[in-house]
Amino acid sequence: MDRRSFLGRLGLAAAGAAVLPSVASCADGGFTDCPALDNVKESYQSDLLVVGGGPAGVCAAVAAARKGLKVLLIDNGNCLGGMGTKGLVGPFMTCYDAKGERQIIRGLFEEIVDRLIKEGGAIHPSKIRHTTEFTAWITEGHDHCTPFDPEILKKVYDRLCAEAGVKVLFHANFVGPIMKGDSIRGAVLLTPSGLEAARARMVIDATGDGTVAYRAGAPCVFGDPENGRVQPASLFFRINNVDTDRLIADVVPHLPEFRRVNGVSYRCLHWRVAQAEAAGEWDLARKSVNIWRSVEKDQWVINCTRIHGVDATDAENLTAAEVEGRRQVEELLNFFHKYGPGCEKATLMGTGSTMGIRESRHVHGDFVLPVQDLIDGIIPEDNILLSANSIDVHGAMGGPAGGLYMPIQKDMYGIPYR
Incomplete structure (x- = not known):
C-alpha cells in the first residue's frame, strides 16, 4: 500500500x-x-x-x-x-503577526491563556514586547510571548x-x-x-x-532526511529567589553587544560566560544564556542546556541524555551563583521531568509544506491556521550554528488542511 x-x-x-x-x-x-x-x-x-x-x-x-x-x-x-508542564518549556511563543500588531492565533489557545490569567498563571501576550526580560532580551521572533506558570497550566x-x-x-x-x-x-x-x-x-x-x-x-523518517541528524535536545529548569532588578541592571547596558558571529549567538550574559570560560568554569557549547522571566518577578526559566545526538525513540539513549542534562543544570546553577548578578542566592525550583525534544521522527503525509511558502507568507485556500514564527532549526551553539534561521518575509503564513 x-x-x-x-x-x-x-x-x-x-x-x-x-x-x-x-x-x-x-x-x-x-x-x-x-x-x-x-x-x-x-x-x-x-x-x-x-x-x-x-x-x-x-x-x-x-x-x-x-x-x-x-x-x-x-x-x-x-x-x-x-x-509546557512536564518539560517546563516556556514561554508560549508569539501568537501575533510578524509586525507584532495583530493577534492571529486565538481559538483554544486564547481560551487557555485567558483561564491562566484568571488564576494568576500567565501574563497576556499583548503586554509582552520583544527585547525584554520576558523574551530573554531576544528581538527576532520573540514579540508578544506568553509567560505562564506550568503548575497552574496543569490545572487549566x-x-x-x-x-x-x-x-x-x-x-x-x-x-x-x-x-x-x-x-x-x-x-x-x-x-x-x-x-x-x-x-x-x-x-x-x-x-x-x-x-x-x-x-x-x-512511512517516517528520523531527523534530517539527508544525514539522520536531529536538533539538540534541552533540559529546561526553573530558579527563584532572584534579585531581578539587579539582573536586569547587568544585562541592559550590554544589549547593543548582542550579536551572532558565524552563527554563534552572543546574547544574554555572554560577558559573564566569557569570565567563567577564562576561569575554566564553563564547558558548555553555548556562549550565552537564555533566561526568561516568569510570571512571578523572582522566578526565571532557563533554556541553556544542549544535549546532542539524542534519539528520543531509544530508551537507553534518552536515559543518558536525561543524566547529562541534569549534569549541565548543576553546572549552570553554579554559574548563576558565582557570575550572575542577583542570582547569588537563587534556588533550583525543579528540572523538567522529561527532556525537551526538538526533533525525532517525521511522518510523511500526502503533502509536505514547502519552505518557500512560509517565507513568502502564502495563505492557502484550505487554510486552517495562521502563524508568524520563523524557521528556526537549532544548531550546536544555541543558535543556528550548524542549523538554520530564516525569518518570514510577510506578516504571516497559513497551514493547509488538504
Whole structure:
C-alpha cells in the first residue's frame, strides 16, 4: 500500500469488529513463553482515541468532545501539557503577526491563556514586547510571548478536559495499534492495571515522536532526511529567589553587544560566560544564556542546556541524555551563583521531568509544506491556521550554528488542511 492510500484510510473506514492482536505481534519477536502478554483486558470504547496529552492532544480531544464525540485522551505521565508542564518549556511563543500588531492565533489557545490569567498563571501576550526580560532580551521572533506558570497550566488543562467531557487516562503507555486491515481501530495500552485494549473509530497521534503512526506502518523518517541528524535536545529548569532588578541592571547596558558571529549567538550574559570560560568554569557549547522571566518577578526559566545526538525513540539513549542534562543544570546553577548578578542566592525550583525534544521522527503525509511558502507568507485556500514564527532549526551553539534561521518575509503564513 502506498503512502497516500495508507493515510487516506487511517482511522476513517467504517467502524467494525477489529481483531485484537496479541501483544507479541506488536514486537519483532515472539513471547510465547510469557503468558502475561496474552492477557489484554477489553477496557475502553470511544469514538476517538487521542494518544499524547500535550497541547496538540488536549486541543484535539477538547474540540472533538465539544462536537459530541466520545473521547479518550491518554498520556504516559501524570499530567496534561506535555513539554509546557512536564518539560517546563516556556514561554508560549508569539501568537501575533510578524509586525507584532495583530493577534492571529486565538481559538483554544486564547481560551487557555485567558483561564491562566484568571488564576494568576500567565501574563497576556499583548503586554509582552520583544527585547525584554520576558523574551530573554531576544528581538527576532520573540514579540508578544506568553509567560505562564506550568503548575497552574496543569490545572487549566484538567478542567478544560473535564468540562468538555473528555475521559483522561494517565500512566497509560501506548504498546501498539489495533488494526483492521489498513485502518487503526484503537490501541493496546500498558497501565498500572495491566495490558488494556482501548478501541476507537478514529485515532489521533499526538505523541510528538509519531509513535502511533510508525508502529502502524506509516512511512517516517528520523531527523534530517539527508544525514539522520536531529536538533539538540534541552533540559529546561526553573530558579527563584532572584534579585531581578539587579539582573536586569547587568544585562541592559550590554544589549547593543548582542550579536551572532558565524552563527554563534552572543546574547544574554555572554560577558559573564566569557569570565567563567577564562576561569575554566564553563564547558558548555553555548556562549550565552537564555533566561526568561516568569510570571512571578523572582522566578526565571532557563533554556541553556544542549544535549546532542539524542534519539528520543531509544530508551537507553534518552536515559543518558536525561543524566547529562541534569549534569549541565548543576553546572549552570553554579554559574548563576558565582557570575550572575542577583542570582547569588537563587534556588533550583525543579528540572523538567522529561527532556525537551526538538526533533525525532517525521511522518510523511500526502503533502509536505514547502519552505518557500512560509517565507513568502502564502495563505492557502484550505487554510486552517495562521502563524508568524520563523524557521528556526537549532544548531550546536544555541543558535543556528550548524542549523538554520530564516525569518518570514510577510506578516504571516497559513497551514493547509488538504
